[in-house]
Amino acid sequence: MNRAGIFNVVYFFLYVIAQVLLFKRLVLFNTSFCFLYVAFILLLPVETNNLLLMVLAFVLGFTIDVFYDSLGIHALALVTIAYLRNYWLSSITPQGGYDAGSSPALANGVQWFLVYTVPLVFVHLALLFFIEAGGFGLFWFTMLKIMASLLFTISVMLMLQFFSMPRS
Amino acid sequence: MDRLLNFVYQYRAFFTFLLLVLFCSWLIVENNQYQSTRYFNSSNRLAANIISFSQGVREYFSLRRINSDLAEENANLRSQLERYAAVDSLYTDTTRRFDFVSAKVINNSVMMFKNYITVNKGRADGIKPGMAAISAKGAVGKVKSVSDNYAVLISLLNVDDQMSSSIKRTGHFGTAQWDGTDPRTINLNYIARHVTPQVGDTVVTSGYNAVFPPDILVGVISKVNLREEAQFWEIKVELAQDFGRLAFVEIVRSYQKVEKDSLEISTIGDIK
Numbered sequence: 001m002n003r004a005g006i007f008n009v010v011y012f013f014l015y016v017i018a019q020v021l022l023f024k025r026l027v028l029f030n031t032s033f034c035f036l037y038v039a040f041i042l043l044l045p046v047e048t049n050n051l052l053l054m055v056l057a058f059v060l061g062f063t064i065d066v067f068y069d070s071l072g073i074h075a076l077a078l079v080t081i082a083y084l085r086n087y088w089l090s091s092i093t094p095q096g097g098y099d100a101g102s103s104p105a106l107a108n109g110v111q112w113f114l115v116y117t118v119p120l121v122f123v124h125l126a127l128l129f130f131i132e133a134g135g136f137g138l139f140w141f142t143m144l145k146i147m148a149s150l151l152f153t154i155s156v157m158l159m160l161q162f163f164s165m166p167r168s
Numbered sequence: 169m170d171r172l173l174n175f176v177y178q179y180r181a182f183f184t185f186l187l188l189v190l191f192c193s194w195l196i197v198e199n200n201q202y203q204s205t206r207y208f209n210s211s212n213r214l215a216a217n218i219i220s221f222s223q224g225v226r227e228y229f230s231l232r233r234i235n236s237d238l239a240e241e242n243a244n245l246r247s248q249l250e251r252y253a254a255v256d257s258l259y260t261d262t263t264r265r266f267d268f269v270s271a272k273v274i275n276n277s278v279m280m281f282k283n284y285i286t287v288n289k290g291r292a293d294g295i296k297p298g299m300a301a302i303s304a305k306g307a308v309g310k311v312k313s314v315s316d317n318y319a320v321l322i323s324l325l326n327v328d329d330q331m332s333s334s335i336k337r338t339g340h341f342g343t344a345q346w347d348g349t350d351p352r353t354i355n356l357n358y359i360a361r362h363v364t365p366q367v368g369d370t371v372v373t374s375g376y377n378a379v380f381p382p383d384i385l386v387g388v389i390s391k392v393n394l395r396e397e398a399q400f401w402e403i404k405v406e407l408a409q410d411f412g413r414l415a416f417v418e419i420v421r422s423y424q425k426v427e428k429d430s431l432e433i434s435t436i437g438d439i440k
């Protein structure tokens with residue numbers, strides 16, 4: 001396994017620990033959740049194999065589920081965006097393409113990063129909350145939760161990206 | 169055959185996706201079944217240990233509040249004891265009906281639609297799925313699954329959970345169920361039109377299901393509404409227990425549940 005691979009294994013555990021020990025507690029106004037662990041799947045290198053992505057997503061989602069007592073829900077949502085990710089990436093390729101081995105991160109520009117993450121995170125949250133609510137019974141309340149969580153999750157993701165960007 | 173295999177291979181990503189999604193769906197459906205002993209939840213050893221450690225750290229910050237809660241409960245119990253000492257010692261109800269096991273909350277949430285509580289007592293302490301959990305302030309939930317040293321409770325703040333409750337003043341009973349929005353209030357359903365519930369009435373557990381002891385406080389009615397055509401009142405109950413600050417619960421072992429259930433089933437048939 002190369003250097004980047006080992007880093008990603010470490011990141012996997014860091015994301016799980018951060019999610020279950022910190023972000024699980026951090027809920028704003030009873031509606032706004034931060035599911036930062038999604039960033040693990042979103043930030044894997046561009047040319048990562050689709051199958052590998054989905055297997056990783058399943059393992060990560062399943063681990064999160066164990067702590068949230070919601071067996072299968074996080075796994076399903078995360079596998080779905082892992083499946084969609086590469087198709088989405090190839091349809092929003094920036095001019096000049098991606099650098100080899102780079103991760104689809106903020107280096108491609110804030111606007112590009114938002115175009116990349118917002119729809120995927122939205123799909124993830126929508127699946128998560130509607131499955132958990134068991135249908136569309138509380139549609140507007142669930143929508144509110146989704147939107148508030150989207151804002152929160154993306155903001156934290158952006159902040160972390162700003163801090164981890166190499167200084168130029 | 170070759171072409172079929174080629175086809176599967178060409179769309180392998182999609183088929184893997186389908187397979188994983190189906191598997192997840194199966195897990196979700198399976199996990200939704202009420203009361204099952206499962207391994208993959210927060211009562212399994214590794215997960216529970218991590219959560220327990222984190223709770224141990226956090227606990228130091230709320231010791232003052234827990235202390236005052238416990239002192240309050242102590243005072244309450246003492247006053248009850250006084251009352252018992254005053255009654256005739258020839259107390260006739262000699263059958264022992266309920267027994268309590270105190271447990272510490274190590275994991276709890278109030279913001280999801282389906283909230284669960286993990287506590288640090290399990291099979292080794294005689295806890296079984298289906299038992300009730302109460303706190304000093306009111307009803308909390310039921311045990312969903314247990315491991316050797318931990319148990320997961322299904323919180324009252326879970327849209328799947330229902331609890332037989334009654335209005336203390338009038339004696340009419342209905343079903344308490346959370347609607348998934350506000351963690352401070354719960355709905356009381358199926359109270360018929362002719363009853364006159366009032367804001368401020370106390371709602372307690374009814375004791376009809378033999379899981380909960382009767383007369384455990386649930387909350388106080390905060391809003392009543394009767395629609396023109398409706399058969400039942402819409403009643404909002406403000407919960408007595410603030411679920412966001414739950415620190416200790418008592419698991420209720422009911423000695424008569426098995427007897428009561430088997431008698432009812434043999435009389436009216438298995439209704440489930």
